[in-house]
Amino acid sequence: MARGMRRPEGAGEEFDLAQMDREMEEMLRTRYLTKENASFQRTGGGFLSLTVDGESYPRISVARMFPFREKERYLSIRTVNERSKEIGIVNDMADFDEETRKMLREQLNLRYFTPIITKVVSIRDEFGYSYWDVVTDHGACRFTVRMGGNSVIHLSDTRILVMDIDENRFEIPNLEKLTSAERKKLDLFI
Numbered sequence: 001m002a003r004g005m006r007r008p009e010g011a012g013e014e015f016d017l018a019q020m021d022r023e024m025e026e027m028l029r030t031r032y033l034t035k036e037n038a039s040f041q042r043t044g045g046g047f048l049s050l051t052v053d054g055e056s057y058p059r060i061s062v063a064r065m066f067p068f069r070e071k072e073r074y075l076s077i078r079t080v081n082e083r084s085k086e087i088g089i090v091n092d093m094a095d096f097d098e099e100t101r102k103m104l105r106e107q108l109n110l111r112y113f114t115p116i117i118t119k120v121v122s123i124r125d126e127f128g129y130s131y132w133d134v135v136t137d138h139g140a141c142r143f144t145v146r147m148g149g150n151s152v153i154h155l156s157d158t159r160i161l162v163m164d165i166d167e168n169r170f171e172i173p174n175l176e177k178l179t180s181a182e183r184k185k186l187d188l189f190i
Helices: 017-028 098-111 180-186
Strands: 038-042 046-050 055-064 073-080 086-092 117-128 129-136 139-147 153-154 158-161 169-172
Touching: 038 098, 046 086, 046 098, 055 098, 055 153, 117 180
Parallel strands: none
Antiparallel strands: 038 046, 046 055, 055 073, 073 086, 117 129, 129 139, 153 158, 158 169
């Protein structure tokens, strides 16, 4: 080694290839969660825990793999720590009992809370941001959207998803149901 250079920490140590292979196999393995091998329970704080094949996970998160097309199928069940890892996949919620389906739906509703915009009161843009004043199925709402980027996503020719600067989602399921004045306010953004 050249004078003045230090060996990087850990250099020269042998890698445990068998351990790396086990970890890689674990990462690539797809585990399907069924009513036979998995049991979901509510925690005291309103979250979900999971026991699968004898392993316990005190808190889990539930995410849709195809959020716009498959709302109750292909659910990714994950750990909630910083380096979240997939525990397994629920192929279809219909395969579980009613109480489990109810718990999973509650978690999905929290994660994918998306108010429906029923009326566009006003939209003004200023310095790269737009300021929306709308009425949703959950009441009146004001939010800010960063112009450009992926803030307005076209899900179909008439359905759009709007994401504000805090990553809250709002949906307009059918642009054609808005008045012509409301659609005109949206022209700059869609």
